Amino acid sequence: MCGRYAASRGPEDLAGIFEIEKWEPEETLPPDYNVAPTKEVYAVLDRPLKDVPDPRPVRQLRKLKWGLVPSWSKTPEGAARMINARAETVHEKPSYKRAFATRRCIIPADGYFEWVTGTQERDLEVEGKKKRPRKQPYFVLPADGSVFAMAGLYEFWRDKTLPDDHPLAWWATCSVITTEAETTPLAVAPEEGPRALADIHPRMPLMLTPDRWDTWLDPSRTDVEDLRSLLVPPPTGLMRAYPVSTAVSNVRNNGPELLKELEGPEEGTLF
Numbered sequence: 001m002c003g004r005y006a007a008s009r010g011p012e013d014l015a016g017i018f019e020i021e022k023w024e025p026e027e028t029l030p031p032d033y034n035v036a037p038t039k040e041v042y043a044v045l046d047r048p049l050k051d052v053p054d055p056r057p058v059r060q061l062r063k064l065k066w067g068l069v070p071s072w073s074k075t076p077e078g079a080a081r082m083i084n085a086r087a088e089t090v091h092e093k094p095s096y097k098r099a100f101a102t103r104r105c106i107i108p109a110d111g112y113f114e115w116v117t118g119t120q121e122r123d124l125e126v127e128g129k130k131k132r133p134r135k136q137p138y139f140v141l142p143a144d145g146s147v148f149a150m151a152g153l154y155e156f157w158r159d160k161t162l163p164d165d166h167p168l169a170w171w172a173t174c175s176v177i178t179t180e181a182e183t184t185p186l187a188v189a190p191e192e193g194p195r196a197l198a199d200i201h202p203r204m205p206l207m208l209t210p211d212r213w214d215t216w217l218d219p220s221r222t223d224v225e226d227l228r229s230l231l232v233p234p235p236t237g238l239m240r241a242y243p244v245s246t247a248v249s250n251v252r253n254n255g256p257e258l259l260k261e262l263e264g265p266e267e268g269t270l271f
Helices: 011-018 097-102 119-126 210-217 224-228
Strands: 005-007 032-035 040-047 058-066 084-086 104-109 111-117 135-142 148-158 170-180 203-205 239-243
Touching: 005 104, 011 040, 011 058, 011 104, 040 148, 040 210, 058 104, 097 104, 097 148, 097 224, 104 170, 104 210, 111 148, 111 203, 148 203, 148 210
Parallel strands: 058 170, 084 170
Antiparallel strands: 005 032, 005 111, 040 058, 040 104, 104 148, 111 135, 135 239, 148 170, 170 203
């Protein structure tokens, strides 16, 4: 799954990476080292501009809220539960299938956080002792330091309780597509701990390599079976993972120190 990630790149940097044609300076977001559900995040999408004669899709950097609200939803209350869409079923689930057909985006990240339960805590659970498992967080990122381009979907939802000119009348939301985690060895693995992403968690965000960005974002591609062919995981051997402080488990903590690599898992969270 993807429940937390880091995004420190600014709009100028992302504009160069993704060949952005339009972004609004007033939508600039500060670096976020602990992105959690319902936060505002950057997304890259191809969409025609409003009130211009040219109907061609324009590559845009938009500010969206993480947690998808389908256009047909009566309320936005389920957004926090719809942060992830499974690649295996995204084409058929009512909440995602319309967005999958016509509203695909890329959600840029430095990498994502995932937690693994330590051996000692798992033993306590098996013994039936009432101790909350302490989980060791890992930061997963491209081994070459490039942007982690997560496949995503976006939607627009109209709050009918507000007038048309109200600034909150429209919600723009998104979801990250996930796939099965790689079972092959990491490009760079910690000395002590998981050797593959599947050792940390069975799911991972679907990462798109640069050669697939244009095809994924193209809104003219609407054939479902054609689109499903794009849900292929990236080549193996591109990722690294390393342990980070359990401070990232508290969403109120936010700073570059959360990405600092530890020499090994924290005490009490041995893998």
